[in-house]
Amino acid sequence: GENVEQHPSTLSVQEGDSAVIKCTYSDSASNYFPWYKQELGKRPQLIIDIRSNVGEKKDQRIAVTLNKTAKHFSLHITETQPEDSAVYFCAAAQNTGNQFYFGTGTSLTVIP
């Protein structure tokens, strides 16, 4: 089965700085990679996703890059704000509608 690893487990940055979270996956058949933000006790919220036919995708302050050969993908948040503080999960799946395999999560703290 798929195995997704995520680093770092915790990350603290000063407001305005950038944050980078990295994930690796094991199954070359995975072709869909969403990123979720989860606040304490709440459901995961999709913030950005990327498919294997694309190397990079950007949405305002958030960007995701994918290296299929190396089987890793990364989340980049620029100009961080305190409201970006949350736990972020990466996931991998074979197509968008199939089961997701999540990384272990990164707790991001943005210090004002």
Next chain:
Amino acid sequence: GAVVSQHPSWVICKSGTSVKIECRSLDFQATTMFWYRQFPKQSLMLMATSNEGSKATYEQGVEKDKFLINHASLTLSTLTVTSAHPEDSSFYICSARGTSGSTDTQYFGPGTRLTVL
């Protein structure tokens, strides 16, 4: 947008009792739903895939006789934790597969917090 609800949002029960959690897609039909479990400060672990009208597919290590899944309609899947014990205390989240435009995607429910005393 697509909405998925779960009921109850929080349940406390005594050890040995059974608890049923409902997952509903409110404004779309979901032939497939997924059940995840999340322990405090840990990731979401896929438990099983629930397909309408057929038996659920369980992930390795998940006891199918303990976690009964029923997907009787296109808008409802239920997870029953049988003979619950304190170690079953967790946050249970479902997701439903729906269509956004021409693409399948998953919509997550708000989760159910189970506490077994």
